[in-house]
Amino acid sequence: xxxxxxxxxxxxxxxxxxxxxxxxxxxxxxxxxxxxxxxxxxxxxxxxxxxxxxxxxxxxxxxxxxxxxxxxxxxxxxxxxxxxxxxxxxxxxxxxxxxxxxxxxxxxxxxxxxxxxxxxxxxxxxxxxxxxxxxxxxxxxxxxxxxxxxxxxxxxxxxxxxxxxxxxxxxxxxxxxxxxxxxxxxxxxxxxxxxxxxxxxxxxxxxxxxxxxxxxxxxxxxxxxxxxxxxxxxxxxxxxxxxxxxxxxxxxxxxxxxxxxxxxxxxxxxxxxxxxxxxxxxxxxxxxxxxxxxxxxxxxxxxxxxxxxxxxxxxxxxxxxxxxxxxxxxxxxxxxxxxxxxxxxxxxxxxxxxxxxxxxxxxxxxxxxxxxxxxxxxxxxxxxxxxxxxxxxxxxxxxxxxxxxxxxxxxxxxxxxxxxxxxxxxxxxxxxxxxxxxxxxxxxxxxxxxxxxxxxxxxxxxxxxxxxxxxxxxxxxxxxxxxxxxxxxxxxxxxxxxxxxxxxxxxxxxxxxxxxxxxxxxxxxxxxxxxxxxxxxxxxxxxxxxxxxxxxxxxxxxxxxxxxxxxxxxxxxxxxxxxxxxxxxxxxxxxxxxxxxxxx
Amino acid sequence: xxxxxxxxxxxxxxxxxxxxxxxxxxxxxxxxxxxxxxxxxxxxxxxxxxxxxxxxxxxxxxxxxxxxxxxxxxxxxxxxxxxxxxxxxxxxxxxxxxxxxxxxxxxxxxxxxxxxxxxxxxxxxxxxxxxxxxxxxxxxxxxxxxxxxxxxxxxxxxxxxxxxxxxxxxxxxxxxxxxxxxxxxxxxxxxxxxxxxxxxxxxxxxxxxxxxxxxxxxxxxxxxxxxxxxxxxxxxxxxxxxxxxxxxxxxxxxxxxxxxxxxxxxxxxxxxxxxxxxxxxxxxxxxxxxxxxxxxxxxxxxxxxxxxxxxxxxxxxxxxxxxxxxxxxxxxxxxxxxxxxxxxxxxxxxxxxxxxxxxxxxxxxxxxx
Numbered sequence: 001x002x003x004x005x006x007x008x009x010x011x012x013x014x015x016x017x018x019x020x021x022x023x024x025x026x027x028x029x030x031x032x033x034x035x036x037x038x039x040x041x042x043x044x045x046x047x048x049x050x051x052x053x054x055x056x057x058x059x060x061x062x063x064x065x066x067x068x069x070x071x072x073x074x075x076x077x078x079x080x081x082x083x084x085x086x087x088x089x090x091x092x093x094x095x096x097x098x099x100x101x102x103x104x105x106x107x108x109x110x111x112x113x114x115x116x117x118x119x120x121x122x123x124x125x126x127x128x129x130x131x132x133x134x135x136x137x138x139x140x141x142x143x144x145x146x147x148x149x150x151x152x153x154x155x156x157x158x159x160x161x162x163x164x165x166x167x168x169x170x171x172x173x174x175x176x177x178x179x180x181x182x183x184x185x186x187x188x189x190x191x192x193x194x195x196x197x198x199x200x201x202x203x204x205x206x207x208x209x210x211x212x213x214x215x216x217x218x219x220x221x222x223x224x225x226x227x228x229x230x231x232x233x234x235x236x237x238x239x240x241x242x243x244x245x246x247x248x249x250x251x252x253x254x255x256x257x258x259x260x261x262x263x264x265x266x267x268x269x270x271x272x273x274x275x276x277x278x279x280x281x282x283x284x285x286x287x288x289x290x291x292x293x294x295x296x297x298x299x300x301x302x303x304x305x306x307x308x309x310x311x312x313x314x315x316x317x318x319x320x321x322x323x324x325x326x327x328x329x330x331x332x333x334x335x336x337x338x339x340x341x342x343x344x345x346x347x348x349x350x351x352x353x354x355x356x357x358x359x360x361x362x363x364x365x366x367x368x369x370x371x372x373x374x375x376x377x378x379x380x381x382x383x384x385x386x387x388x389x390x391x392x393x394x395x396x397x398x399x400x401x402x403x404x405x406x407x408x409x410x411x412x413x414x415x416x417x418x419x420x421x422x423x424x425x426x427x428x429x430x431x432x433x434x435x436x437x438x439x440x441x442x443x444x445x446x447x448x449x450x451x452x453x454x455x456x457x458x459x460x461x462x463x464x465x466x467x468x469x470x471x472x473x474x475x476x477x478x479x480x481x482x483x484x485x486x487x488x489x490x491x492x493x494x495x496x497x498x499x500x501x502x503x504x505x506x507x508x509x510x511x512x513x514x515x516x517x518x519x520x521x522x523x524x525x526x527x528x529x530x531x532x533x534x535x536x537x538x539x540x541x542x543x544x545x546x547x548x549x550x551x552x553x554x555x556x557x558x559x560x561x562x563x564x565x566x567x568x569x570x571x572x573x574x575x576x577x578x579x580x581x582x583x584x585x586x587x588x589x590x591x592x593x594x595x596x597x598x599x600x
Numbered sequence: 601x602x603x604x605x606x607x608x609x610x611x612x613x614x615x616x617x618x619x620x621x622x623x624x625x626x627x628x629x630x631x632x633x634x635x636x637x638x639x640x641x642x643x644x645x646x647x648x649x650x651x652x653x654x655x656x657x658x659x660x661x662x663x664x665x666x667x668x669x670x671x672x673x674x675x676x677x678x679x680x681x682x683x684x685x686x687x688x689x690x691x692x693x694x695x696x697x698x699x700x701x702x703x704x705x706x707x708x709x710x711x712x713x714x715x716x717x718x719x720x721x722x723x724x725x726x727x728x729x730x731x732x733x734x735x736x737x738x739x740x741x742x743x744x745x746x747x748x749x750x751x752x753x754x755x756x757x758x759x760x761x762x763x764x765x766x767x768x769x770x771x772x773x774x775x776x777x778x779x780x781x782x783x784x785x786x787x788x789x790x791x792x793x794x795x796x797x798x799x800x801x802x803x804x805x806x807x808x809x810x811x812x813x814x815x816x817x818x819x820x821x822x823x824x825x826x827x828x829x830x831x832x833x834x835x836x837x838x839x840x841x842x843x844x845x846x847x848x849x850x851x852x853x854x855x856x857x858x859x860x861x862x863x864x865x866x867x868x869x870x871x872x873x874x875x876x877x878x879x880x881x882x883x884x885x886x887x888x889x890x891x892x893x894x895x896x897x898x899x900x901x902x903x904x905x906x907x908x909x910x911x912x913x914x915x916x917x918x919x920x921x922x923x924x925x926x927x928x929x930x931x932x933x934x935x936x937x938x939x940x941x942x943x944x945x946x947x948x949x950x951x952x953x954x955x956x957x958x959x960x961x962x963x964x965x966x967x968x969x
Contacts, residue, residue, distance in 0.1 A: 211705030
């Protein structure tokens with residue numbers, strides 16, 4: 001009797017497609033994100049083959065506390081390999097967070113609350129750098145400011161044109177890292193803060209006006225406190241992105257041996273100190289969890305900040321008066337500079353024979369279309385457009401992006417559907433948070449986890465395969481897709497599906513004919529986002545590719561490490577153009593676009 | 601004390617005219633409602649008086665002081681107009697407790713701490729929200745938020761209180777309750793209330809005078825019962841009253857002065873007006889309130905029951921007569937089967953004639969069938 005009841009209950013449970021989906025996702029996510037993490041944690045305590053084995057004189061795989069003992073207690077080694085990089089990461093993350101919010105918040109205020117001119121143009125171009133890979137700005141910075149006095153001694157644009165040599169701290173190290181990361185994430189701050197400012201109920205300020213509060217007092221006592229949680233949470237997000245940033249510190253730090261935790265992590269693993277590398281990965285994951293918890297605490301307090309949009313949408317805009325035209329033009333120049341100038345610099349850098357000499361006689365298209373016969377010892381046989389290695393790498397990257405987008409986009413949508421349908425159930429909560437879990441892990445650390453898996457007994461068949469890259473990218477980029485899937489499904493009331501259910505439309509048909517078409521634009525951006533993410537990702541893949549020239553982005557970094565800046569610039573330009581192309585195409589075809597996807 | 605006057609107030613948003621040449625005198629201690637369908641310009645009017653919106657043309661005088669004059673370029677900011685404003689969505693500051701919300705306006709007036717404490721306590725008691733002093737707005741129900749908003753508005757004792765559909769976010773029962781409270785508050789606070797609503801029942805029950813607007817144009821400005829009994833035009837007659845007034849097409853046959861013979865439902869009937877009929881001849885519409893259309897066994901007008909809507913105390917009966925749908929209200933519960941024959945009479949001296957086309961009211965009087 002009892003068994004029969006149970007089987008009835010099971011049958012009822014699994015008769016709902018959303019429950020079947022939830023069980024499947026729960027299993028898959030557990031296997032692909034929790035188990036690898038556990039594997040990595042166990043690797044923090046084991047001896048690895050190579051350097052560690054030689055150093056410790058213990059058999060491979062045996063238990064040890066040694067990794068911790070070397071990394072944490074203060075010693076010369078631990079300061080160089082852990083404490084200093086940790087401090088650097090904090091400096092970069094905090095600096096970038098503050099500066100990014102200052103830039104993004106200021107622009108947001110001008111666009112939403114003042115009568116500035118050319119708002120549409122500024123808004124559209126300002127978000128552009130966020131779409132480009134973060135390292136494009138880093139590379140741009142180097143192209144402009146490198147000079148004969150610092151680093152490799154190559155002459156940059158500024159020196160060759162005006163003879164100005166910037167000091168080393170300006171060209172390489174923490175200062176440019178802060179600037180570049182802040183510039184990259186300031187559009188993100190702009191979108192978040194601008195959204196709040198725009199949606200904030202104007203009557204909140206109007207009622208203060210009527211109660212005789214002055215303009216300044218309103219900003220201080222009403223506007224700021226209401227916007228504050230958004231600012232704080234933006235800060236935390238930029239902070240954690242800055243903290244885990246890998247590409248920017250690689251470009252701007254390698255030349256002067258300035259490491260952050262991410263770059264150190266890779267250096268340690270490459271040097272055979274896997275144990276310590278895994279510990280650092282764990283530290284940054286723990287920090288990521290902490291930041292997210294902090295974020296939730298900041299935004300989810302008693303004072304609910306849901307800003308109801310009142311009917312008086314007409315906010316009185318601040319009149320900039322005489323400053324309007326100069327300020328508008330200044331801002332236009334600013335956004336144009338950071339959107340266009342990098343591209344010009346890459347184009348320029350990719351055609352000059354001798355770095356630093358921008359004379360026409362020094363220009364060549366060799367790095368694009370040069371042939372084997374070329375006299376240059378380039379390390380490559382020919383220009384990138386004629387080079388089969390490059391085409392193969394590009395092909396792999398595009399294929400990877402498409403496959404990952406299919407997996408991630410579809411999963412995100414299905415997770416969104418099933419989580420929303422079963423909202424409130426324990427299963428749905430588990431799947432939702434587990435799908436978000438990879439977000440907490442810095443890309444570098446996530447790559448590290450999978451490296452640990454692929455090098456451990458029983459999973460060696462994965463090591464250096466394309467399948468491993470698909471797996472790791474799919475899991476890593478799932479959080480945003482599942483978030484947007486959940487958000488878009490929340491907007492559809494269940495009645496819409498139930499109306500079809502009542503007339504006997506089967507589940508798959510309800511999905512394909514009703515649910516998806518309604519949320520077409522947001523679902524498509526769920527597919528678009530992973531494509532762009534994969535096209536510009538480096539940190540996640542760098543430890544997992546079988547050789548550096550396997551993918552276009554990792555190839556770019558090997559150029560950088562070997563000093564072929566022309567090839568690097570050419571490949572960067574190519575990647576940026578591909579990203580722009582994808583975004584424009586999708587935008588034209590479907591109305592979905594990158595900035596809309598994150599703008600929410 | 602505060603007498604508000606609007607002269608030739610016009611507000612244009614681009615090409616769209618929100619309010620068109622509005623003249624309005626609001627008496628001291630009045631409870632005025634600005635009534636009309638959505639988009640009629642009532643909220644814009646209120647916001648212009650409060651100073652939150654700038655009129656395109658005209659002049660506004662508040663308490664003998666010109667606060668806005670388009671020609672002279674006078675525009676006094678809302679803070680200096682000595683008013684209170686209650687917003688539709690309450691606009692409570694989410695990051696301040698109930699106490700802080702109410703005290704904020706008094707802080708701006710540089711009141712001392714003790715005085716603020718005293719005044720806030722008074723208001724908390726007045727609105728029966730003493731228990732919520734330390735809570736944040738998100739922890740209150742809609743009705744409680746509403747009370748806090750009222751307390752906050754009343755705190756500096758404004759002479760004029762503007763309210764923009766303050767009850768529209770509440771459920772039906774609470775709305776009823778708050779209506780009672782607002783009317784009570786009006787007599788307690790001794791100030792002038794200007795109240796925006798699209799709910800004719802709210803306007804009828806609350807106000808001393810109703811200002812009915814449509815498409816930015818003033819339709820009628822009169823006490824509620826006058827608006828109900830003597831509507832200026834067909835729009836007013838239709839907008840005020842529930843169930844809606846019956847409109848029956850008719851023609852003038854003959855008559856002059858206060859007398860007229862009309863063709864109504866295919867028969868000739870005699871109409872006697874209270875005063876001279878403004879125009880004779882042609883087409884017209886006869887407006888009959890449901891209460892003037894009793895269902896009686898010896899009724900002259902014959903029709904069939906279309907649908908019966910009993911609500912306990914009274915029953916609304918819809919009947920079809922010559923293809924015209926008529927509504928009657930019967931005291932008590934009755935039920936007519938669908939398509940059953942129904943006989944009605946036209947009684948009372950509140951029968952209204954509207955000219956056609958135009959819909960202007962031309963006479964009020966009684967019909968002899």
